[in-house]
Amino acid sequence: MPLDMAKSILVTGGAGYIGSHTVLQLLLGGFRAIVVDNLDNSSEEAIRRVGEIAGESRENLTFYKVDLRDKGALNKIFSSTKIDAVIHFAGLKAVGESVQNPLLYYDNNFVSTLTLLEVMASHGCKKLVFSSSATVYGSPKVVPCTEEFPLVAMSPYGRTKLVIEEMCRDIYHADSEWSIILLRYFNPVGAHPSGHIGEDPRGYPNNLMPFVQQVAVGRRSALTVFGNDYSTTDGTGVRDYIHVVDLADGHISALRKIFEDAETGCEVYNLGTGKGTSVLEMVAAFEKASGKKIPLVIAGRRPGDSEILYGSTIKAEKELKWKAKYTIEDMCQDQWNWASKNPYGYGSPGSTNYK
Numbered sequence: 001m002p003l004d005m006a007k008s009i010l011v012t013g014g015a016g017y018i019g020s021h022t023v024l025q026l027l028l029g030g031f032r033a034i035v036v037d038n039l040d041n042s043s044e045e046a047i048r049r050v051g052e053i054a055g056e057s058r059e060n061l062t063f064y065k066v067d068l069r070d071k072g073a074l075n076k077i078f079s080s081t082k083i084d085a086v087i088h089f090a091g092l093k094a095v096g097e098s099v100q101n102p103l104l105y106y107d108n109n110f111v112s113t114l115t116l117l118e119v120m121a122s123h124g125c126k127k128l129v130f131s132s133s134a135t136v137y138g139s140p141k142v143v144p145c146t147e148e149f150p151l152v153a154m155s156p157y158g159r160t161k162l163v164i165e166e167m168c169r170d171i172y173h174a175d176s177e178w179s180i181i182l183l184r185y186f187n188p189v190g191a192h193p194s195g196h197i198g199e200d201p202r203g204y205p206n207n208l209m210p211f212v213q214q215v216a217v218g219r220r221s222a223l224t225v226f227g228n229d230y231s232t233t234d235g236t237g238v239r240d241y242i243h244v245v246d247l248a249d250g251h252i253s254a255l256r257k258i259f260e261d262a263e264t265g266c267e268v269y270n271l272g273t274g275k276g277t278s279v280l281e282m283v284a285a286f287e288k289a290s291g292k293k294i295p296l297v298i299a300g301r302r303p304g305d306s307e308i309l310y311g312s313t314i315k316a317e318k319e320l321k322w323k324a325k326y327t328i329e330d331m332c333q334d335q336w337n338w339a340s341k342n343p344y345g346y347g348s349p350g351s352t353n354y355k
């Protein structure tokens, strides 16, 4: 069944890494995108560039610099525009920071989601796609993780994801008019093939590929490998890396289900590739794509890290009709294309994005 192409989607956190790529896919897919972001961990330049890549569809893009905890401002947006569905990316995501400052995470991630859901309910907007995380699987005894695996919070960040998932299930049980899809992402990497948008973390990068990228462009001297004594082929941690454009497309598939299937309910799907890749394999693939040598320093295991984490994608393939297309080589190629064109991300050596 074809979609009504004029649906308006409110995208919280749409200036961020995954959000900006999803906003682009929405515009290219004929949706209207209303981005709400406080630019806490992003730049308005990302939105400008999304508009540039989208060409004529840029007229369907609106941006509000608003914090989700500002209920008045959110209410105004919902009053001025009929929102058909919300994709909720906004949140803080640094696991270590959440351990140091849990209240910040409960306030920013949980309170903002509560505020958003209250505003949605009061405006009769009951369609939601939420960014959950594979972190809710903790350190599973076996892989691949299926959606039925037991859930555990490994950090305050992870607990906010678990609590929000539970809150969504409660809301649906209380009012079956809601359609909610919870997407558990594995490890998004790469960038849009244009090289105009990509990941641009503020400060010290916590994740593997942004760090590798900064070594490649000369902003950092070496990658610290957290542990080479795991029970994996080369001793380093294994993860399910997924191209950010595949991940973005997963949201479009989720939206289609919500709009086309009145029985969506509140469902959870893994978004990954179903394949595991080690740290050293990722580094080798990036070196090949970039032609750059990445010096390594082997260190101890990072506290809280699991050994092997990858997901089963069978449920998403079957019910969302979605499957990741890009390979590890594509991810590294596109990440290098973005990094080499934008060595300082959206900023410059003197800007706040560069530390």
Ligand code: NAD
Binding pocket: 012, 013, 014, 015, 016, 017, 018, 019, 036, 037, 038, 039, 040, 041, 042, 043, 066, 067, 068, 069, 088, 089, 090, 091, 092, 093, 108, 112, 131, 132, 133, 134, 185, 186, 187, 188
């Ligand atoms: P990101 O930091 O690039 O994007 C998040 C965006 O939300 C930023 O633009 C930030 O400014 C905005 N934001 C944060 N708090 C806000 C608030 N209170 N009001 C308005 N805007 C706010 O992160 P990302 O990698 O794009 O992640 C998006 C979502 O996906 C997050 O919820 C994250 O927890 C989840 N996730 C990410 C990963 C990953 O590895 N990147 C993995 C699993 C889940």
Ligand code: UFG
Binding pocket: 093, 095, 133, 134, 135, 136, 185, 186, 187, 206, 207, 208, 209, 211, 223, 224, 225, 226, 227, 236, 237, 238, 239, 279, 302, 305, 309
């Ligand atoms: N790693 C290094 N050196 C680094 C950074 C990471 O060796 O400088 C290793 C880690 O030890 C791990 C692998 O690279 O083995 C991937 O680490 P990331 O930090 O990139 O990703 P994680 O799997 O630890 O966590 C990410 C997000 C979480 C999310 C989770 C979902 O940061 O928010 O994926 O699986 F919950």
